[in-house]
Amino acid sequence: MAIKGKLTHKVTLRQKKISGNRQSLYLDFYPPIPHPETGEPTRREFLGMYVFEKTRNPIYKNHNEETLRIAEQIRQKRENTLNKPEIYSEYEKEQLKIKEQGEQNFVTYFKSLADKRKASNHDNWVSAYNYFETFTKGNLKFADLNEKFCNDFKKHLLTTKSNKSNKVTLAQNSAVSYFNKLKATLKQAYKDGYLPSDLNGKIEPIKQAETQRNFLTIEELNSLVKTECINPLLKRAALFSALTGLRFSDIKNLVWNKFEFIEGSGYFIKFKQQKTETFEMLPISEQAYNLLGERKEPNDKVFDGLIYSAYENKRLSQWIGAAGISKNITFHCFRHTYATLQLSLGTDIYTVSKMLGHRELKTTQIYAKVIDATKITAANKIQLDL
Numbered sequence: 001m002a003i004k005g006k007l008t009h010k011v012t013l014r015q016k017k018i019s020g021n022r023q024s025l026y027l028d029f030y031p032p033i034p035h036p037e038t039g040e041p042t043r044r045e046f047l048g049m050y051v052f053e054k055t056r057n058p059i060y061k062n063h064n065e066e067t068l069r070i071a072e073q074i075r076q077k078r079e080n081t082l083n084k085p086e087i088y089s090e091y092e093k094e095q096l097k098i099k100e101q102g103e104q105n106f107v108t109y110f111k112s113l114a115d116k117r118k119a120s121n122h123d124n125w126v127s128a129y130n131y132f133e134t135f136t137k138g139n140l141k142f143a144d145l146n147e148k149f150c151n152d153f154k155k156h157l158l159t160t161k162s163n164k165s166n167k168v169t170l171a172q173n174s175a176v177s178y179f180n181k182l183k184a185t186l187k188q189a190y191k192d193g194y195l196p197s198d199l200n201g202k203i204e205p206i207k208q209a210e211t212q213r214n215f216l217t218i219e220e221l222n223s224l225v226k227t228e229c230i231n232p233l234l235k236r237a238a239l240f241s242a243l244t245g246l247r248f249s250d251i252k253n254l255v256w257n258k259f260e261f262i263e264g265s266g267y268f269i270k271f272k273q274q275k276t277e278t279f280e281m282l283p284i285s286e287q288a289y290n291l292l293g294e295r296k297e298p299n300d301k302v303f304d305g306l307i308y309s310a311y312e313n314k315r316l317s318q319w320i321g322a323a324g325i326s327k328n329i330t331f332h333c334f335r336h337t338y339a340t341l342q343l344s345l346g347t348d349i350y351t352v353s354k355m356l357g358h359r360e361l362k363t364t365q366i367y368a369k370v371i372d373a374t375k376i377t378a379a380n381k382i383q384l385d386l
Contacts, residue, residue, distance in 0.1 A: 009033065011079040013071055015051070022050045025071045027078060045078075047071055048105035050139075070103055106140045107133055109194065110185050128181035130163060131156075131170075142194050145186070150203045154179055158206065176206045214327050215337040216242070227323040231315045236291050237303050238316070238334050243288035244269075245338035245356050248331050252306050257298035259289070280357055 010030045015023035025047045032041035049071055051064040110132055114125035135156050140149075157175035162168050170178075186200035216224070221242055229235035237251050250271060260268045267289045269282045292302050313330070320329045327333075335356070342352045 009079065009082040011075050011082065013068075013075045017053075018050065021053050021055075023053055025049045025051065025067070027075055029082075033082065047074060047103070048108045049103065074103065104142055104194070106142050106145060106185075106189070106194075107136050107138050109142075109189060110182075113185055113188060114181075124177060125181055127163070127174075128178035131160065131178055132182060142189065145195065145199060147199070147202055150182065150186075150199070153182060154203075154206060172206070173208060176208050179206045213336045213340075214329055214333045215340040216325070216327070216329065216333065218341060220323070220325050220327075221337065223323040223325065224319065227319060229315065229319040229322075231312065233303060233306055234312060234315060235319060236293070237306050238331060240288055240291045240303075241331065241334035242337045242341075243291070244282065244284050245335050245342075246282075247335060248308060251303055252301075252308075254302040255299050256296055256302060259292075259302075282355065282357075 012028040012030075014026055014028045016026060018024045027045040027047065029043050029045070032043045034040070035042040049067050051067050052060040055061060055064070111129055114122070114129045117125045132153065135153055154175075157170060157179055158172065160170050162170045162174075183200045183203060183205060186195065186203070187198070189195045190198045190200065221239070224235075225239065237248075240246070241248070241251060246269075254269070254271065258269050258271050260270060262268060265283070267284050267286060269280070269284060271280055271282070296302075308331070316329070316331060320327070339352055339356060342355070343349065
């Protein structure tokens with residue numbers, strides 16, 4: 001019985017139908033209570049738990065019984081806390097909160113973070129979530145997270161088949177990226193109070209694999225300048241990338257009002273990098289600016305009509321081949337070309353890093369290794385008949 005003068009709350013455990021022949025469990029409060037984050041009145045609190053509908057499968061039946069038992073404990077404790085708060089000490093309330101949060105579904109929390117991401121970063125988060133959801137079968141309590149589980153998921157990423165092609169193993173650098181998403185989720189969960197300790201800090205990331213970064217020499221670039229391309233717009237965009245180091249996504253989104261000429265300094269691009277979401281003021285050469293063609297309205301796209309597709313990639317390959325170049329060159333290789341040529345021509349690595357918009361110098365250092373390997377290859381080209 002509630003204390004006289006205090007508002008009595010009734011807490012009811014209810015179910016809501018969701019996908020996969022399941023019922024999501026939630027608490028129904030009457031009268032409404034303040035939402036813990038927004039402060040707005042709410043009657044529902046989803047527990048991140050579910051039961052299966054009408055099943056004879058003994059495993060599912062056991063799951064249902066255990067889940068309903070835990071949910072009823074949470075309901076009872078929530079009702080006690082609302083109606084008889086004096087029976088709990090502050091420490092007991094905190095321990096109760098930790099225990100209840102531990103029963104919530106970490107997979108659901110992971111998806112909520114993925115859904116908040118934007119642009120290309122969103123796609124990468126969704127891919128990471130898909131591998132994680134498959135590994136956990138969609139159900140993992142915060143309380144069940146530990147170092148062993150995280151390391152087991154790490155091994156899974158390094159051995160599982162790619163979702164894009166079931167015939168090949170997931171690329172190591174994709175595994176690196178996806179595992180880093182788990183670490184970021186653990187870090188955020190600790191900040192949000194769902195985890196009692198910083199589990200992310202105890203987990204070692206997957207090491208980045210060395211990747212082949214193809215690039216063009218200055219002679220090959222000049223050969224491309226003289227070679228006709230079926231798509232002149234694609235040709236101009238590729239050469240512009242080689243002269244500025246910009247990614248395809250950034251070039252595609254360029255509009256005319258982002259260009260500025262400063263007397264005595266030259267041409268600049270003011271833009272926000274799509275991948276890193278950082279704002280840049282990038283100086284470009286007059287030759288690069290002249291590739292843009294006739295200036296149009298401020299909000300018009302500079303490379304209007306530029307698209308990324310298998311058909312356009314074929315045109316790119318035909319252009320490369322027609323120039324007598326046998327290397328496997330993608331559009332992104334023109335960015336690699338910019339970096340390697342700048343370093344080989346004496347530009348310091350710090351400046352190149354800033355020009356590329358890299359957050360960390362170690363990312364740019366990969367190009368320095370390419371230069372060293374190229375020098376070694378060049379040194380061994382001269383062979384005498386000794």
